[in-house]
Amino acid sequence: MRTSTRGSRRLVALAAAAALTTGLLAGCAEDSDDSSPNEGGGNGGGGKTTLTVGTFGTFGYKQAGLYDEYMKLHPDISIKENVTTRTDVYWPKVLTRLQAGSGADDIQAIEIMNVTEAVQTQADKFVDLGKEVDKSQWLGWKNAQATTKDGKLIGLGTDVGPMAICYRKDLFEKAGLETDRTKLAAQWKGDWGKYVDLGKEYMKKAPSGTKFVDSASSVYNAALGGAAERYYKDDGTVDWDKSQGVKNAWDVAMDVATSDMSAKLKQFDKPWDQGYANGTFATVACPAWMIGYILEKSGDSGKGKWDVAAAPTASNWGGSFIGVPTSGKHQKEAIALAKWLTAPEQQAKVFAKQASFPSTPSAYSTLKPAAATTEYFSNAPITQIFSDSAKTIPSQYFGIKDQAINTALTDIGILQVEQKGKTPDQGWDAASKEIKDVLGQ
Amino acid sequence: MSSSKQALAHAASADAAPGDQPGAAGRAHGRGTPPPPGPDSWRSRLYRWDMKASPYAFIAPFFIVFGAFSLVPLLYTAWYSLHNVQLANLDGQTWTGLDNYQNLLSSDFFWNALWNTCTIGVISTVPQLLMAIGLAHLLNYKLRGSTVWRVVMLTPYATSVAAATLVFVLLYSWDGGMINWLLEFVGIDPVNWRESDWGSQFAVSSIVIWRWTGYNALIYLAAMQAIPADLYESAAIDGANRWQQFLHVTIPQLRPTILFTVVVSTIGATQLFGEPLLFGGVSGSKGGSEHQYQTLGLYMYDQGWIIGNLGKASAIAWTMFLILLIVAVIQLLVSRRLRKSQ
Numbered sequence: 001m002r003t004s005t006r007g008s009r010r011l012v013a014l015a016a017a018a019a020l021t022t023g024l025l026a027g028c029a030e031d032s033d034d035s036s037p038n039e040g041g042g043n044g045g046g047g048k049t050t051l052t053v054g055t056f057g058t059f060g061y062k063q064a065g066l067y068d069e070y071m072k073l074h075p076d077i078s079i080k081e082n083v084t085t086r087t088d089v090y091w092p093k094v095l096t097r098l099q100a101g102s103g104a105d106d107i108q109a110i111e112i113m114n115v116t117e118a119v120q121t122q123a124d125k126f127v128d129l130g131k132e133v134d135k136s137q138w139l140g141w142k143n144a145q146a147t148t149k150d151g152k153l154i155g156l157g158t159d160v161g162p163m164a165i166c167y168r169k170d171l172f173e174k175a176g177l178e179t180d181r182t183k184l185a186a187q188w189k190g191d192w193g194k195y196v197d198l199g200k201e202y203m204k205k206a207p208s209g210t211k212f213v214d215s216a217s218s219v220y221n222a223a224l225g226g227a228a229e230r231y232y233k234d235d236g237t238v239d240w241d242k243s244q245g246v247k248n249a250w251d252v253a254m255d256v257a258t259s260d261m262s263a264k265l266k267q268f269d270k271p272w273d274q275g276y277a278n279g280t281f282a283t284v285a286c287p288a289w290m291i292g293y294i295l296e297k298s299g300d301s302g303k304g305k306w307d308v309a310a311a312p313t314a315s316n317w318g319g320s321f322i323g324v325p326t327s328g329k330h331q332k333e334a335i336a337l338a339k340w341l342t343a344p345e346q347q348a349k350v351f352a353k354q355a356s357f358p359s360t361p362s363a364y365s366t367l368k369p370a371a372a373t374t375e376y377f378s379n380a381p382i383t384q385i386f387s388d389s390a391k392t393i394p395s396q397y398f399g400i401k402d403q404a405i406n407t408a409l410t411d412i413g414i415l416q417v418e419q420k421g422k423t424p425d426q427g428w429d430a431a432s433k434e435i436k437d438v439l440g441q
Numbered sequence: 442m443s444s445s446k447q448a449l450a451h452a453a454s455a456d457a458a459p460g461d462q463p464g465a466a467g468r469a470h471g472r473g474t475p476p477p478p479g480p481d482s483w484r485s486r487l488y489r490w491d492m493k494a495s496p497y498a499f500i501a502p503f504f505i506v507f508g509a510f511s512l513v514p515l516l517y518t519a520w521y522s523l524h525n526v527q528l529a530n531l532d533g534q535t536w537t538g539l540d541n542y543q544n545l546l547s548s549d550f551f552w553n554a555l556w557n558t559c560t561i562g563v564i565s566t567v568p569q570l571l572m573a574i575g576l577a578h579l580l581n582y583k584l585r586g587s588t589v590w591r592v593v594m595l596t597p598y599a600t601s602v603a604a605a606t607l608v609f610v611l612l613y614s615w616d617g618g619m620i621n622w623l624l625e626f627v628g629i630d631p632v633n634w635r636e637s638d639w640g641s642q643f644a645v646s647s648i649v650i651w652r653w654t655g656y657n658a659l660i661y662l663a664a665m666q667a668i669p670a671d672l673y674e675s676a677a678i679d680g681a682n683r684w685q686q687f688l689h690v691t692i693p694q695l696r697p698t699i700l701f702t703v704v705v706s707t708i709g710a711t712q713l714f715g716e717p718l719l720f721g722g723v724s725g726s727k728g729g730s731e732h733q734y735q736t737l738g739l740y741m742y743d744q745g746w747i748i749g750n751l752g753k754a755s756a757i758a759w760t761m762f763l764i765l766l767i768v769a770v771i772q773l774l775v776s777r778r779l780r781k782s783q
Contacts (some may be wrong), residue, residue, distance in 0.1 A: 025666075061446055088724070088726070088746070088747055092528060092746040095528050095529055095749075096528070096531070099530075099531045117529055121529040121530055122529065197644075239676070241678070254634065257516070263616070264615075264616070265460075265616075266722055266723055267723065268722075268723045269722040269723055270607065270610055270611055270614070270722070271614040271615075271616065271617070272619075274611075274617065275616075278617070280616070370757075400529075401748075403750075404747065404748055407727070407747075411723070411727060411730060412727065412730050413726040415636070415730035416730045416731065417616075419635075419636045419730065420633075420636050420637075420730065420731070427665050429732070430731070433549075435725075437548070437748070438748050439551060440750065
């Protein structure tokens with residue numbers, strides 16, 4: 001009797017093992033089945049192609065209902081978005097997956113700060129989209145940033161970040177300043193220094209507990225975004241310490257940091273969000289994508305109090321691309337989806353929902369922000385303001401370590417002056433040391 | 442049932458002794474005698490293999506996983522640390538020998554990170570363990586609802602680092618944070634917790650202390666409850682009060698446990714990463730504008746994943762490993778001396 005139970009136990013174990021193995025094998029088989037019917041038109045029962053889209057932050061595709069719309073148009077496609085909140089986490093992950101040749105999503109977003117690195121080091125890992133689309137749809141400078149030396153386009157432009165100034169009308173009024181958006185824009189036109197001068201004016205009669213601007217770094221980024229040269233020369237050689245654009249932006253930022261007009265917040269930190277909610281700063285350099293952010297963080301308390309005026313200079317801050325990795329199993333479908341997502345009509349839909357500004361000028365005439373947005377920002381003609389800026393933005397060259405150099409200057413250099421009371425020279429030296437470490441000098 | 446069993450046995454014995462008459466073997470089984478344990482019988486060979494190999498098969502999963510996910514990466518990291526490897530170009534590595542290590546030893550940021558790791562380690566581990574012993578001692582008294590207290594002690598440990606740190610970031614926020622508000626209430630100037638040198642290290646340590654004190658207290662409590670009650674009784678007869686009992690009975694009895702928690706906490710402190718990273722918020726891997734709370738773990742992350750210099754990051758990883766080995770050896774020597782002195 002005993003032997004018999006032991007035997008049957010062994011049998012059960014064997015059966016379990018066998019079931020597991022066949023299960024695994026079946027799993028593999030199912031996987032390969034999944035892709036085959038689609039090549040033949042995708043009319044097989046349940047033979048859906050799942051496309052994954054890897055993004056960071058908020059791209060607005062899901063929010064604007066674009067995935068649902070596309071899936072309705074193409075019943076054989078289902079779309080899954082993989083969102084990573086932080087860019088500094090997102091990009092290293094993408095790099096390693098691209099080089100491993102597996103694990104990348106069918107469509108991968110590329111931030112503007114990383115696009116040069118992608119163009120110079122990962123071009124062979126992305127499909128050349130130049131052959132698939134009509135390139136003249138996009139702003140010329142936008143395409144140029146994602147194009148390799150031999151003319152390969154590795155990513156389609158999504159949004160751009162033309163700059164304006166968002167300001168609290170109510171706080172301006174209390175401080176006795178001009179509140180009309182066109183007159184304000186005229187006051188600081190052409191020079192970020194004039195904007196800072198107005199800040200000094202504001203601080204003389206500032207409502208208690210408020211400052212003129214959220215941080216010196218945001219003014220720095222805004223001013224640098226309109227410069228002809230950033231940290232690199234057009235030929236790709238690093239030139240950050242001699243660049244006139246960097247010098248001008250730095251001087252303006254130092255003026256902000258040393259004259260007590262900044263709320264000393266770090267952008268995208270929790271306390272910054274609180275600053276929006278509590279209305280502790282009166283202005284913020286406002287790329288188009290910031291409109292959605294303000295809407296969300298400033299909430300009901302800011303309704304109707306915000307207004308938008310043209311920035312001192314045309315300038316760009318941020319904006320992304322989407323590329324199709326060559327390692328993807330469903331390249332044809334992914335290219336079609338990428339094309340569709342970045343087409344002018346779809347970009348206009350994202351703008352209506354999220355105020356991310358299109359990189360395709362033909363969409364500009366059709367742009368309509370959501371009624372709620374217009375109401376929130378005191379009926380400011382944001383479409384007009386942002387498209388005027390977008391058309392005149394200089395074509396900037398982003399170097400391979402652009403992001404790391406920028407972080408060193410803002411989060412080390414400017415922060416030390418702003419929050420630790422160091423002198424501008426000390427801040428510059430600290431940033432230099434950091435940048436040398438970044439560049440491995 | 443029994444007939445099929447017999448048939449199976451029949452087949453097996455037929456296999457074992459091909460020369461035998463099948464019928465005879467079947468009859469032998471029918472009488473209930475076991476098969477002869479001949480030296481080359483298939484069954485016994487299988488049995489011997491079972492005895493020898495099974496234990497290894499049972500422990501194999503751990504070692505296979507350990508090899509795949511610890512040993513191979515460890516060796517691969519050592520290999521990387523001798524090369525110039527960029528994150529954007531993993532295949533284009535060039536041999537540089539010990540350059541990465543030399544580079545580290547001459548880097549201010551490295552020494553700064555090492556020093557920070559030590560200071561944050563000390564100001565988080567020491568108060569944490571002292572408080573844990575104190576709490577464990579209190580919990581060791583007869584209390585109403587003692588289980589509730591013990592569970593409550595463990596809740597911070599069950600909280601995720603991210604959630605806890607985000608709450609602390611808000612508490613320590615320099616403008617409108619609760620802690621500065623309290624300080625102002627008692628007339629002390631607000632502190633910029635993230636940017637001041639000691640303030641930021643203290644803030645990071647407080648997160649660590651908050652999370653781990655209860656955990657250590659429970660370990661101490663378990664050890665305290667294993668101390669025989671007669672030790673306390675005889676101490677009481679000798680006239681020792683509660684405090685003297687704690688000092689002369691509890692502490693000496695806890696010595697091996699204390700040593701264990703010190704080892705574990707030291708390893709944890711050397712690898713401190715999540716709390717300072719999240720405390721720093723955006724660009725947290727720099728550990729503040731003057732790297733004032735950048736630990737070795739953060740420095741490695743910054744070099745590897747933000748700057749993209751994987752070779753140097755690997756060198757940092759191995760340096761950390763060597764530091765931990767040295768710490769382990771020191772602790773081994775200390776514990777040996779302690780044991781001898783007992």
